[in-house]
Amino acid sequence: MTTTAQPAMPHEVTYLEAISEALDEEMARDERVFLMGEDIGPYGGAFRITEGFQKKYGEWRVLDTPLSESGFVGAAIGAAMMGMRPVVEMQFADFISCAFDQITEVAAKNHYRWGAVVPMVIRAPFGGGVHGGPFHSECPEGWFFHSPGLKLVAPSTPYDAKGLLKAAIRDPNPVIYFEHKFLYRRLKAVLPTEDYIVPIGKAEVKRVGRDVSVITYGAMVHLALEAADLLAKEGIDLEVVDLRTLIPIDKDTIFESVRKTSKAIMLHEDNKTGGIGAEIAALLAEECFDCLDGPILRIAAPDTPVPFSTPLEEFFLPKVGDVVAAARKLAAY
């Protein structure tokens, strides 16, 4: 059975609504798609992303689970192997640590080890700036960046949020979808009415510039764009590369940008040590050394947990000023 979702009129949606629309449309077009998570049924999820879904799709396609991340991620793996397309919700990305074993040892390795296909999506609301403290603000993508067999995506706009979630649901692999909580209700866009996907594995240059490349993802994309506006006034032309997909990493787009600007800043909200920026810096050193005109710089959160109190969290998170200062430093080379 395949039904189509209601044809939508062009309308403005938030980043959060874009995620809901993607889930709704994929559930309508493919009856194998079902949702599992804590409080996603009648309550509609901690962030109300699945509000009304259980009424529309029934109790067996929108399942409230016991409080057991490892249990329901494991269950998603089993259902996926039986031909379903589960999408599970971590209430907060922080709780994904409870399911770490199922994700890295079972989901990630099944296809490599014995050819079993595990098409599933884990939605992980991540990131700080929401006064969440150490256990409701984490950026756990680094843990999975180092686990072959998983795909990782992290959209920064409503358009990408919808298109990447649809692509993730249709992908034959386990995909962790990092959705940034800070962006949920702060961004709005008019999206195409027709079905579209944003392909996994493709970065996008969100702002074309010629002087310095900022390579980033998630909420930090907007920080970089803000910095670019400020820097433009002093004649520094920033290029902003939004990775969108963290694994598999789009080396071509990164290298193309840095070969043009000869200067690179890694920007992420995750802790600095062993972060994705470190890996990209190493790739650039290996592959683009001859075109670099300055050091590769990293802007990232310090190596601490995410602190709660406002001045502490503000200190912890990367700021527009950090990007401006780093770009000025590089532009002077």
Added chain:
Amino acid sequence: MDVAEMVNDIKRADLLQMYYYLRLTRTLEDRITALYRQGRIMGGVYTSNGMEAIAVGYASALERDDIIAPYHRDMGAFLIRGITPGEVIAQYLGKRTCPTKGKDGNVHMGDLKRGVIGFVSHLADNLPVATGAALAFKIRGESRVVVTNTGDGGTSRGDFHEALNFAAVRKLPVVFFCNNNQYAYSTPLHLQMAIRDVVERAKAYGMPGEIVDGNDMAAVYMAAQRAIRRARAGEGPTFIECKTMRMHGHSEHDSAKYVPSELLEEWKKRDPILKAEQLLTRLGYADEIVFREVGERVKKEVEAGLEFAEQSPLPKGPEALEGVFATDDEVKP
């Protein structure tokens, strides 16, 4: 009606078939152990010696479309699902013709076409996965059933509890076996749990549980049948504790000196093959001549398997890079 009487209801052919699989399992694993002692097998060798009746019993009670999610003492179940002795030895030898093409070793194998979910070394991880397979059947309204197994040690893991709880809440068609062989590696039962019988754990999840003699193939088979019937009828999961004894070390490198020899002597008298022969004799279904014929048959099959495995090619080094991700053509669009 006691077990001794109920056994009259099992067809002669079914009992003889189970006996054959007991012998095939024992002979195959003894051969693998011998190869290990000769230095022809690298890595761990995990056998079901003395415990063969559990996997043989439960796998014999399943229909073709059902699924098993076994663990490392379930060789009989792999064989009953159609994985051949040749493939098993090829797996131990790291040959390309085994179910993992050399990517994984020993009993870490699976094949969905034959209804076998491969397991990982992290015990009890397969229980949530089995639960999820059962969830897929329930969502689709199929009458298929999943049987999974783990050891007494595995029941200490959180995944064991998360799986049983979720399966019970949703009345999923899954049967949880526990091979209580009294030792998890070197740790005896009383240091693993403060309860006498593992089956007590089932009560906490509102799930029926029973204890069976794990060395009696007919008893295991009948218990499996009852639980599978319940599951298929939509009445939910069952927990079955099979009392048995691990007669070898955890792996063949382990001399298991920590197990009192009197205990092993005692359990030797209850050997599952011996018990099966006593039963078949008592029922008049077979005699010494039949037992000898079966012994000769399985020996030939194991030797043919060894020849197949030895003649199979090893994978080439760069094949290590293949299969990290699944491709679109491996799934239905």
